[in-house]
Amino acid sequence: MKTNLTQAFASFSEHWSPRIAADLNGQQLKLVKFQGAFDWHFHEHEDELFLVHRGSFTMEFRDKRVELHAGEFLVVPRGIEHRPVAEHEVEVLLFEPASTLNTGNITSARTVPAPKRVAT
């Protein structure tokens, strides 16, 4: 019934492939590991919350960069272009509508149309 985040993150290793950890109110909590630079994209209809569990990364916007460390979060509002960049592997929680596609308005090799559930 409960989920331990450290154990859940240990259950998968792929980068840029969000895992669904919880469903509630039409939203999902997802766990994802970043390493390297993602694709520039935006979400037309969804705001996205990024909360760092372990490590750190930089959220790049067209006009600024925000460094996020463990225990820090930000919300990327709908319509705003962004891309996460992680020098080292980082574990991140996402809170967003269930409809959210990881690459938003674009399709790339990293697009995950049907995220798996995390093992709990």
Add this chain to the structure above:
Amino acid sequence: MKTNLTQAFASFSEHWSPRIAADLNGQQLKLVKFQGAFDWHFHEHEDELFLVHRGSFTMEFRDKRVELHAGEFLVVPRGIEHRPVAEHEVEVLLFEPASTLNTGNITSARTVPAPKRVAT
């Protein structure tokens, strides 16, 4: 633009008084400190996610108890009676619809009809 959870939790001391930390998609991320036993209640229309930031507490249900430690979360589905009980002060993140009242279907001395925003 970003929020550091440790700093945000340090900005208030009241127990059982959720602070709004982010708004997105009609949902809110709230920060709350528990100590002692809360009132039994349920939320008719809202599922609630509880994620422990620091410390631990027990989520009591009518038919079971779940101990939650730092880095662990659970979702309490709508309609399910519950009450958090914390022997020592615990810091907890809540993800839930903006409409969620902390005491759900009941009104008590701990009801907070209009939560404050956390200082960031």
